[in-house]
Amino acid sequence: MNQITPPILPEPTLRRLPWYLAYVETLLARGIDHVSSTSISKALNVDASRIAKDLSFLNLKGKTRIGYEVKALAETLSDFLGFKAEHKAVVFGAGNLGRALILDKGLANYGMKIVGAVDTDPAIQGMIVEGVEIIPPEDLGNLMKNEKPAVAILTIPADAAQEVADAAIAAGFTAIWNFSPYRVKVPAGIALANTSIYAHLALIYNRLAAAPAN
Amino acid sequence: MNQITPPILPEPTLRRLPWYLAYVETLLARGIDHVSSTSISKALNVDASRIAKDLSFLNLKGKTRIGYEVKALAETLSDFLGFKAEHKAVVFGAGNLGRALILDKGLANYGMKIVGAVDTDPAIQGMIVEGVEIIPPEDLGNLMKNEKPAVAILTIPADAAQEVADAAIAAGFTAIWNFSPYRVKVPAGIALANTSIYAHLALIYNRLAAAPAN
Numbered sequence: 001m002n003q004i005t006p007p008i009l010p011e012p013t014l015r016r017l018p019w020y021l022a023y024v025e026t027l028l029a030r031g032i033d034h035v036s037s038t039s040i041s042k043a044l045n046v047d048a049s050r051i052a053k054d055l056s057f058l059n060l061k062g063k064t065r066i067g068y069e070v071k072a073l074a075e076t077l078s079d080f081l082g083f084k085a086e087h088k089a090v091v092f093g094a095g096n097l098g099r100a101l102i103l104d105k106g107l108a109n110y111g112m113k114i115v116g117a118v119d120t121d122p123a124i125q126g127m128i129v130e131g132v133e134i135i136p137p138e139d140l141g142n143l144m145k146n147e148k149p150a151v152a153i154l155t156i157p158a159d160a161a162q163e164v165a166d167a168a169i170a171a172g173f174t175a176i177w178n179f180s181p182y183r184v185k186v187p188a189g190i191a192l193a194n195t196s197i198y199a200h201l202a203l204i205y206n207r208l209a210a211a212p213a214n
Numbered sequence: 215m216n217q218i219t220p221p222i223l224p225e226p227t228l229r230r231l232p233w234y235l236a237y238v239e240t241l242l243a244r245g246i247d248h249v250s251s252t253s254i255s256k257a258l259n260v261d262a263s264r265i266a267k268d269l270s271f272l273n274l275k276g277k278t279r280i281g282y283e284v285k286a287l288a289e290t291l292s293d294f295l296g297f298k299a300e301h302k303a304v305v306f307g308a309g310n311l312g313r314a315l316i317l318d319k320g321l322a323n324y325g326m327k328i329v330g331a332v333d334t335d336p337a338i339q340g341m342i343v344e345g346v347e348i349i350p351p352e353d354l355g356n357l358m359k360n361e362k363p364a365v366a367i368l369t370i371p372a373d374a375a376q377e378v379a380d381a382a383i384a385a386g387f388t389a390i391w392n393f394s395p396y397r398v399k400v401p402a403g404i405a406l407a408n409t410s411i412y413a414h415l416a417l418i419y420n421r422l423a424a425a426p427a428n
Contacts, residue, residue: 007424018395018416025373061300083419087418099314100314104310106411150422175418175421181235183233191417191422192418200325200407203229205301207406208294210222
């Protein structure tokens with residue numbers, strides 16, 4: 001891709017921009033033409049000035065009284081966030097979560113194409129899930145050569161997470177998307193997102209226990 | 215439960231405590247007896263003084279030079295985080311992600327028991343996934359009466375998220391675990407965790423694009 005290198009955005013901005021996108025896409029589906037940052041603010045509980053600042057990274061400015069054009073906003077956000085490009089990924093660990101990600105049509109809509117799955121269990125090696133073959137770790141080299149995937153998706157148990165992350169980086173992956181509860185470390189220059197599903201359970205349980213009257 | 219109401223902990227602490235647990239569980243599996251906050255700090259890239267402060271919420275103090283006892287630390291963390299209790303939950307949307315959560319043994323290990331799944335698609339209503347029945351929305355009342363689940367897990371498309379969250383709260387759920395990219399709003403007193411899987415893609419793509427040399 002001969003694109004201009006995008007700016008490195010702050011993590012909180014990168015967390016909020018997809019919220020705006022999800023919201024304006026619901027507006028688009030409802031046939032709404034324009035939206036103000038005040039409306040987005042009310043719908044998402046995010047400060048309107050923060051929204052305006054986040055959107056200024058995209059060179060997007062709303063018009064006084066009219067606000068942002070919904071269709072342009074959705075397209076610019078989706079494009080800017082990389083959701084319209086194709087990023088190749090390999091799933092490490094083809095258990096329930098790994099397979100759900102392979103089956104999930106949503107990932108493709110968000111610019112991610114899973115081109116392979118690695119699993120150490122001989123019982124499932126050779127299986128094809130939605131066109132994606134489950135291969136043994138020793139076949140990863142060929143897959144790397146043929147597909148050049150950038151993103152390693154870790155859907156393995158916590159005790160294997162760091163080891164597999166290290167191996168993936170050694171094999172040439174430049175991004176780690178870690179779904180295990182173990183917080184992996186990566187060298188500088190490697191993109192990392194820790195998306196532990198269980199991490200949020202502690203938050204839910206604490207709030208539930210602290211409000212027993214509900 | 216006649217337990218003492220636990221303190222409301224800050225969100226960042228509740229995010230970090232499960233990291234510590236995942237880490238000390240790997241130590242436990244390796245037969246390691248004691249761990250210092252310095253070692254945890256090095257392994258997880260979290261400031262040692264922050265770890266000590268986080269653990270002080272649990273009335274846990276390490277011993278000079280010896281550190282924390284690994285087994286006690288793992289058990290106390292797991293107990294304190296609510297992972298040893300049983301929290302009943304219902305999945306809204308029995309697509310790929312919803313079913314993966316039902317099939318996932320990990321959730322049970324973290325104190326969550328899925329007792330039902332709601333889906334509007336008549337084609338899958340009546341199906342049983344791992345002992346969990348997929349029911350139409352109109353059967354939710356009975357399920358609420360019989361099981362008294364507290365947590366509504368939203369694995370539905372973004373455009374239905376707010377509506378289903380509102381309905382779930384009206385039906386008696388006191389916690390919303392939202393996997394859709396739409397950031398739902400809930401009234402005060404309702405526990406909420408937004409766990410959008412796609413939210414982290416923007417982070418990965420931005421970092422990948424900003425370091426094209428890798």
